[in-house]
Amino acid sequence: MSDRGGRRSAAESAESTPRYLQIKQAVLEQIRSGVWRPGDPVPGDAEVARRFGCARMTAHRALRELADEGVIERRRRAGSRVALRTTRSLLVDVPRIDLEIEATGAEYGYRLLARSLGRTTHSARARLRLGPDGRTLWLLCLHLADQRPYQLEERWIDLAAAPAAEHESFRDIGPNRWLLEHVPFVGAEHLIRAEAASRRAARHLEVEPGAPLLVLERRTFREQRVVTWVRLAHPGARYVLRTASGEHG
């Protein structure tokens, strides 16, 4: 009588694909093939439920997910339409550095280059939204893949937000991994830019000064406070960011 829940006739679907996914795929197919173009109306909950012979909730879930993904736009009374996609959003994966390197089969290496308490620059203070009495820990680290420089990490940690960091040497464990394990759950804000390598960065990354670097800056939040700010620099010639799988066109 049914294949995975509810009541569905066997004739309607020999597949085990959930009904709401079948609906999503059918709608996407209409859009992909160009039958329904941007701005065109899309059948609503009731119509889809009727066509597919399912409950409105099932049709609704399919259409709601398509709306969440930006494929269609839904408005009460006005109905649903194929979205006018003016912006593309792009889901980029930023894995933990050691796992990323080991995933390629290379050997991961880590070196702490410098560690300093209290030497807080003015700009770091601003980026951390630090008060005048705020204390920070500053770290400079190098991550290596098969003994070659892979990423230069410069980091500030607000010691009020993560006090335990003061007593951690960071000689054997990278700050990223340490923070992931010691700061529970956080939001983040990222910038991606291209920069010319400074003399210091060039020396550590073993590139020419002025060489292009792909730089990722991240501010990490916990309850409105900036816990840490980090700058991750990669030699441009050896590194790319890729979109995660899935359709985010």
Next chain:
Amino acid sequence: MSDRGGRRSAAESAESTPRYLQIKQAVLEQIRSGVWRPGDPVPGDAEVARRFGCARMTAHRALRELADEGVIERRRRAGSRVALRTTRSLLVDVPRIDLEIEATGAEYGYRLLARSLGRTTHSARARLRLGPDGRTLWLLCLHLADQRPYQLEERWIDLAAAPAAEHESFRDIGPNRWLLEHVPFVGAEHLIRAEAASRRAARHLEVEPGAPLLVLERRTFREQRVVTWVRLAHPGARYVLRTASGEHG
């Protein structure tokens, strides 16, 4: 008797926030505050439904969305746990160039620098997955903000996938906008890298040769076929990519 559907006692929630969102927020709060740490068990559908006095479907939706967002991990029989977040996924906004520039208050400008039929390089052929007889249109365009170079766009279009492009001059409309309006719906694949400016790119972007450029490459698909491949280069000193709003930490 209820405030937005179903049956809910007024005492339970004077707010108009949907029940499933209240549940999501409550779970997130436990995780954010560190009460539930990565790897810790999270109450399942039935338990949440009991605690919040709602139907299991409502609890299920909240937990399912948290799982979709990567906050928790769910496994049958084993139950739900706070996710061990080893990778960060990062949602980057790539708006349509003209809207992006005009949003800053600057005047948008566009210039077609070159247009060529059939001059398909070997590497372009490979990137487009083109057969030996495939024909392409090649374009080089410059996008300006207040008369200053902002983005250099180099593009190949597979004429078999978008035949109408052959008869479009692209002198007055950018290929991005044209394609958005003429190719219905597509998937895409992105690369982000830092590169040193070639002589040609430097001349057009008015930077020194070798200056760092932030380069975004995009392959756009329609039904398994590559419709177009584009390389968007920005002067590193004047451009950053930002994450879209929301928590993707």
Next chain:
DNA sequence: GAGTGGTCTAGACCACTTT
């Protein structure tokens, strides 16, 4: 005012995984 989407329920069956 009427139609559309948004949410909720109570119950149901199934699939998967661990015990």
Next chain:
DNA sequence: AAGTGGTCTAGACCACTCA
């Protein structure tokens, strides 16, 4: 074998918005 998540239903009420 049992417990958990995954899906589905039929019905319901509400909110928003357009005509």
